[in-house]
Amino acid sequence: MRLLFVINPVSGGKKKADHATLIRNFFKERAEKIEICIFDGPASAQELKKTIQHWHPDRVVAVGGDGTVKAVASHLLHTQIPMGIIPAGSANGMAAELSIPTEFEKAMGIILEGKVQVIDAIRINQQEICIHLGDLGLNALLVKNFEQRGIRGKLGYALSSIKTLWQKQSLQVQIRNAEVHLSRVAFMIVLANARRYGTGVNINPDGNLSDGLFEVVIIRRLSLWELLKMIRRFKPFDPRKTEVIQADQVTIMTRRKAHFQVDGEYLGKISSVKAEIMAKALQVLVPA
Secondary structure, three states, X not given: OEEEEEEOOOOOOOOOOOHHHHHHHHOOOOOOEEEEEEOOXXXXXXXXXXXXXXXXXXXXXXXXXXXXXXXXXXOOOOOOOOEEEEEOOOOOHHHHHOOOOOOHHHHHHHHHHOXXXXXXXXXXXXXXXXXXXXXXXXXXXXXXXXXXXOOOHHHHHHHHHHXXXXXXXXXXXXXXXXXXXXXXXXXXXXXEOOOEOOOOOEOOOOOOOOOOOEEEEEEOOOOHHHHHHHHHHOOEOOHHXXXXXXXXXXXXEXXXXXXXXXXXXXXXXXXXXXXXXXXXXXXXXXXX
């Protein structure tokens, strides 16, 4: 078996493991062939594409957080190459969604002996993909503040959360597709392929990665206490303060430009999002 490992060296904070060394040591006396690709910037995407084309791996493994997972997944859409995950980020939401443990050797066991699950992805504005969660508003601002603060890990998230909640502003949005045409005021609009954020917040309890649909979750009200309570107890948002729409495509327009993030990557401020499902787009390795 040929295994390509794609490592983000800056995922997870200062106390991160040396995954390249861990991987080489793990396979030192095994028969599998391995290749390691360091993914640390825009130029790495082209290098990864070339490596996949020329090396013909049987499996490609993302070693990092949700942003790394998304980057690797974008090269494997509609192929027969399964993607594995070794969680190594500040937030590992997609790994948690797929029941992949954070322990290195247990995650490696799934790479070698797990089963393949075929999941959907969301195409956004014809150029981005989302396999986990994307959103407009409060959480996207949190991602921006987290990236700018430079403190990784849980401490960075905690400090960024406090700053973000002081800055929160509501959004005036229009949500449209063939079935609905809504006008709403909200703090967040979530495009949800999955259920939980990496922090544990259950934003979309009925989400299913393989049902050919995604959910638009409208968060009308949100306080610091509610957010902290949900992170600690892994409870869903209060349904009295949310609204959920299932869709296979949707257009969202905001009166003012809003902060936007996809799979943990801040993408700037935008005023229009067009999202459509890509059914059965990606093979992923999960526990057998």
